[in-house]
Amino acid sequence: DVKVTQSSRYLVKRTGEKVFLECVQDMDHENMFWYRQDPGLGLRLIYFSYDVKMKEKGDIPEGYSVSREKKERFSLILESASTNQTSMYLCASSGGQGRYGYTFGSGTRLTVV
């Protein structure tokens, strides 16, 4: 069964900490994405990557960075966590020019205190 795996289901961090959210896919997909999900706002794209070492900003990149050193792994980095980054973070991947949509991970619920 194909999978997108997010390393943590729940995470609690302190304000100012550097936070790493990891995502791994086993489908050899070219495209990977990070979204945050907030009630009433839906899913908002933070960053995406369409190849190793390539990255593009999404709609809300401020306060975040990403890393894609290997095709299967896409990391989201919060350089200095703030309370307004408390959210659900969803990783997704897609191949085949996106025509079959995305496969999502289970999500990471991040709380910044």
Next chain:
Amino acid sequence: AQTVTQSQPEMSVQEAETVTLSCTYDTSENNYYLFWYKQPPSRQMILVIRQEAYKQQNATENRFSVNFQKAAKSFSLKISDSQLGDTAMYFCAFMKRDSGAGSYQLTFGKGTKLSVIP
């Protein structure tokens, strides 16, 4: 830029009944894909059904079907014989077709929370 609108934040339906979730979108593109995703309380987002805009025939997957009206830019989801396991958030999403590397992005609506009542 594309926008996707789901006008019903919450809905409920009796078990075994039929419910329709609405979705409209705004685009100047002619070739695109449309999707419905389901996110149960356990959180994993899963694909329910997809539609290719150049196909006139409405997509169907078991109890799930769509009513795709391209001219009206409408893409509603019908769930027949609703089951308790259909309780979830449902998201409508849009993707431009074949726009080159880096462009295979989904634009999501804000979701409809569906509750199936026993």
